[in-house]
Amino acid sequence: MSSSNGHNNIFDRFSTAVAEWSGKPIAFVLAVMLIVIWALTGPVFGFSETWQLVVNTATTIVTFVMVFVLQNSQNRDGRAVQAKLDELILTSQAANKFVGIEKLDERELRKLSDRLEEQAKVLDDHADDIEEGQTGTRPSLSPDGIRSSVPEVPGEDVDVQRPEKRSAAE
Numbered sequence: 001m002s003s004s005n006g007h008n009n010i011f012d013r014f015s016t017a018v019a020e021w022s023g024k025p026i027a028f029v030l031a032v033m034l035i036v037i038w039a040l041t042g043p044v045f046g047f048s049e050t051w052q053l054v055v056n057t058a059t060t061i062v063t064f065v066m067v068f069v070l071q072n073s074q075n076r077d078g079r080a081v082q083a084k085l086d087e088l089i090l091t092s093q094a095a096n097k098f099v100g101i102e103k104l105d106e107r108e109l110r111k112l113s114d115r116l117e118e119q120a121k122v123l124d125d126h127a128d129d130i131e132e133g134q135t136g137t138r139p140s141l142s143p144d145g146i147r148s149s150v151p152e153v154p155g156e157d158v159d160v161q162r163p164e165k166r167s168a169a170e
Helices: 006-022 025-040 049-090 106-131
Strands: none
Touching (some): 025 049
16 A cells, blocks of 8 residues: 655655664674774774764664654554454454544543453353353343443443544533
8 A cells, every 4th residue: 555645655665674674683783783893993082072972973863763763663563453453353243343442542441441351351250150060151242242241330431432433522
């Protein structure tokens, strides 16, 4: 999928190549070698301020550029993973309302995660009961996969709609 903006496409390709190359062992070895060479040249330059400034400036520039390059790469990877997860949700028995939940705020995500952990615990406890022969029924789940009998705190509902589809009253 190519971007309609040629500049973004060039930066995407550049950041992908840099991120891929910088993650290889040879990149680390080269960086260490450069520092060793720089350190060995210290006596030649009398450990001057200029000698120190060279490595400080170089590492600062590389770090500054790498922040943007790696963030771009990570953002694209994150979007790709979300798209794959959304596709799995849409083509499975999972609740479709979970598509796009990465856009919820931290509080809503925490509530949803806590609710899902509680449901997993209830289902796990039920599976343990079945193994021990204590019950023969499965806990009831609503069509969206949310167990209706999980106790909820009044007024603590989590709306898992996509944020951009919420009403203006919220």
